[in-house]
Amino acid sequence: MTQFVDIGALEDIPVQGARLVRTAQGCIAVFRTADDRVFALDDRCPHKGGPLSEGIVHGTSVTCPLHNWVFDMNTGAAQGADDGQVGTYPARVEGGRVLLDASALPRHSAA
């Protein structure tokens, strides 16, 4: 069952940037695209653990700052020659607020 919770204002996330949400199982990066859509992904690149939240956001992709792996934020899949996947979480914007599906967050697996 989905259970969207308010994690903050869209304005708190820089355009083409990201902010973190801390969970018991690690951090989730919440990205904002140039056209104000949001995506939530695990903040760890499967390659060497780079913080995706610090990557450059382009279109609906993000490039890991450590070794330039590129991930499609829709699917969490690595693009191009690289092979890997990061977890994605349902997220949306409503009335300028960012909502994240709490039921999908890793804390439930810990509970």
Place this chain on the structure above:
Amino acid sequence: MKKKLVIIGAGMASGRMLEHLFDAAPDLYDVTLFNEEPRGNYNRLMLSPVLSGEKTYEEIVTHDAGWYETHGVTCRFGEPVVRIDREAKVVHTNYRSAEYDALVIATGSAPFIIPVVGKELPGVVTYRDLEDTHAMIDAGIAGKDAVVIGGGLLGLEAAAGMAARGASVTVIHLMDHLMERQLDPAAGYLLKKDLESRGIKVHCKGATKAILGHERAEAVLLEDGTVYPADLVCMAVGIRPETRIAVDAKLEVERGITVDDSMRTTDPSIFALGECVEHRQQLFGLVAPLYDQARVLAQTLQGEAAEFRPVQTATKLKVTGCDLFSAGDFADGEGREDIVFRDPGRGIYKRLVLKDNRIIGIVMYGDTADGNWFYGLLKDGTDVSEMRDTLIFGPAFQGGGAPDPMAAVAALPPEAEICGCNGICKGQIVEAVQGGATSLDAVRAQTKASGSCGTCTGLVEQVMQFTLGDDFTAAAPACMCGCTDHSHEDVRRLIKSMGLKSIPAVMQELGWKTPGGCHSCRPALNFYLLAEWPTEYRDDRQSRFVNERNHANIQKDGTYSVVPRMWGGVTTPAELRAIADAADKYDVPMVKVTGGQRIDLLGVSKEDLPHMWADLNEAGLVSGHAYSKGLRTVKTCVGKDFCRFGTQDSTGLGIRLEKLLWGSWTPHKVKLGVSGCPRNCAEATCKDVGVVCVDSGYNISVAGAAGMEVKETEHLASTPSEDEAVEIITAFIQLYRENAKYLDRPYKWVAKVGLDWVIERVVDDLAGRQALVERFELSQSVYRKDPWAAHSTDRERAKWAPMADFTLEAAE
């Protein structure tokens, strides 16, 4: 005994003719070359880039003094021939005479001046040679009004060039649409719109009545009563063959000097070449047929049989960012059919005129990539009935294969023309490559391909790649990244010439293929924009690599390292205490001295960064920019105050340089070293800029490296004065900022442009040097800021922490 060859006119046609002649028969003639212009041969096609400031005269010279000397040519520059005595076979100038066995008249053409009132006023110029170009540049037209009369090729190039120099330009054109000889009305309309979007006014159907003004030109009056203010009026309504000398000599002259197929005039000892000739009732203005004539005449002069057969030529407009292609005949007529493609949203228009299933005319605007392919079909008279359905979409869509540029090049026949300016076909390039020319420069030197207007450079490279296979390494990657077909150099040039002032503007205007660029092009664009428009551009933080966005170096585990600036490597006990306190307070796992004489605090979490900066700021420390594509460190030795060998105050100079240059963004990191004597304890000779102080002053050297490559610096200048040393170094850094490709260290950039070019600008040219320094200071007035101070406020600090925390909830 060598025969005597006299040539009147040192233009592109006669220059090319001499090349052919010396290649084939270097010892056949004693050559004397007269020229009215006080110089030898330069590439007239490139006057537009000189006018717009994209090139200098030196860059367009095709034959320098050394070339003439090597080939034993007697040069009489600035000395026009006034009379030909055909009886005695002698030409006369006002000073001397010269005998000839063979005479070549290559006097070119003169601009046509329309006979209106005011045409002699100062401020009215033509656009034909270097003097005209300089007259326009020297008029200091930035911010002033200019009117160009004539909307043909030359007029539009003059207009775009003056607009690029900041003039407010109006083009007056007599006909219904621009470039009516090359374009149909639809393409002419798009061109007009394109020019108007760059701020150039266009007035079609405008007949000039008079040029108004008393002391000098002030305005242009049209027949319909319109008046345009004009500080400068450029007449570019057309050219006529320069035939006066031939008329006086009683040679047969119609519109031009009449020649036969071997380029011989009605006097068997006299030949004519270039824009001054008329061949079978036809005149020639484009360069390709002139080069054909040059080849034919060179053979004729060797006593070989050769025939000039003019071929169809294609036209391109050399105005940056205007893509236009035209060839053949596109007028309406019996039995002609049109295939037209329009995409108004993108400003693209393509039209093919067909007759009997063969292309006879091509007009393209906005997207001319397939121009040469269509042109090949036109020239070969290929029957296109089979591919008619998809013809307009170009070669990629023929046969249903994926659009592979290499396949298209591979499919071209050997006689397909690659370089239109020089009439070089694929076979000649392949031959040159197989003969050992494996770099673009070598191919250019041997065949001239891509050596004139340069628009075919990509195609030439593709032919080379096709011939060499994996052995080919392009001189530079053709494009910036997968998001665009433009190279870094093109993008920089276009940002400037098109006045693009934001990343979205660049992406929109230059046709980016991705919606938001990528991690490779965005940081480069951000730098190019801030370097070009320091006072207008707003830095885009999200287009910066993580290190610059967070003002610290990211480490492999996602923590950061913090390096406070220590000017010239000098610190104080108080600063050291503050650093030690910060290391304690934020549990820094490692404190290390860097290679550049600074202290590195490793392993700091992102959230702690702004707090730590605030503490360090309080002790007077600012960011060391150890993370930046910008000035890093100035490494020093102890200098004369302490060292028994030290000369000059090298430590003081290092501090002075660091305080001047810090905070500046550059294409890549920049490191300096200042040593107090040739023992070079600061290792200045493997830095981007190194100074070695000696008794007589300061030896400045540049372009060293000690990273992926190890390279000693090269000597830039020596000066007794510390002030001058500082000025030269500042100018060097600014020249690097303005010209280098993003992520090229100075040593790579200097290797590309040549140290001599750099020396000319930052050492020899005093005014140029000072202008560079001024532009650097202007940029610094905006960008020299301590990022730590800006981010250590409470409000900013909050942004460095997570926006939500679910760990507490989970613990319940």
